[in-house]
Amino acid sequence: MRIGILTSGGDAPGLNIALYSFIRLVEKRHEVFAVFHGWEGFIDGTVRRVTSLDLLPYISMGGTMLKTSRRNVFNDGDADRLIKAINDYNLDCVVAIGGDGSLRASNEAIKLGINVIHIPKTIDNDVFGTDFTIGFDSAVNAAVSVSESFRTTLMSHERVGVVEVMGREAGWVALHTGLATMADATIIPEYKLSLSSVIDRLINTYKTKHYALLVVAEGVEVKGDIVTAGQSPHSNNVGYRLAELIEEVTGIETRAIAPGHSIRGVAPTAFDRTLAIKYATAAYEAIENGLYNVMVSYRGSKIDYVPIPEVAGRSRLVSGEWLKLYELYWG
Secondary structure: OEEEEEEOOOOOOOHHHHHHHHHHHHOOOOEEEEEOOOOHHHHHOOEEEOOHHHHHHHOOOOOOOOOOOOOOOOOHHHHHHHHHHHHHOOOOEEEEEEOHHHHHHHHHHHHOOOOEEEEEEOOOOOEOOOOOOEOHHHHHHHHHHHHHHHHHHHHHHOOEEEEEEOOOOOOHHHHHHHHHHOOOEEEOOOOOEEHHHHHHHHHHHHHHHOOEEEEEEOOEEEEOOEEEEOOOOOOOOHHHHHHHHHHHHHOOOEEEEOOHHHHOOOOOOHHHHHHHHHHHHHHHHHHHOOOOOEEEEEEOOEEEEEEHHHHOOOEOOOOHHHHHHHHHHHO
16 A cells, blocks of 8 residues: 655644654555645645654654645645645555644545545644644643743742743643643633632732742633633733733732743653554554544543544533633632
């Protein structure tokens, strides 16, 4: 068989070891073609044979050796070129590693008659149908490290600090960062709060400890006294805005930081590396068993498969037991 593999959407720690482990298994019996710059590589012709040795130097690094792209190639003009390219390379299957947007792309590919296996990755952890995505654990650990370093200066100067982390629609990174650091307040898009209640919490905390730490997801907006999910697809610098409002109301010196993309480019944690290997192995086994058009998933500590059409276009937001945990500490 001839198999293509690509990474698309935002980069995430763990992509390179996923690529390496998949290719290492597949190359024993099949030909593997790396598609550079996501699905766009089929249009631009950046496709070439690879071996696991090509990926070996990158397995402990963040980012993706295959590069990536968010370009939508599934419009009318590009779709014909995409199918022609796949036919020209005589590919039997395409393995796509991506987040929720890339999952929609995989579903579009299925509609065109392309055999697809999807491996979920994104630091946002918002891909529906799986508990964990490649890159999430690494990003959270990086955010925790930044937050704890920030906290030492807050303690030294007796300040309030705001850490803005990534997460436009889903608050998973903020939630786990807040829990791991035992932040005094955490704000996520899934839970509407009043700004006054957040500030009151920080004031009460400050009276006791003489510093306070707030973690907020970038997708949150301040609308009057309400802090809720925003509508912008990009960060609106809510962390800095909250810092200004907190200092204005309390008179307490307040600082904000936004580690942003730096938490996306770190080396993958051991958890993300082993998760990537498990996903890659499951993708290989799906090919050997003739199972296509599925996403590899991790649910209830078990690796499984879910049909791509069932999960494409849906987002996994903070809910259930995780939302109850959030409410218990900060609701």
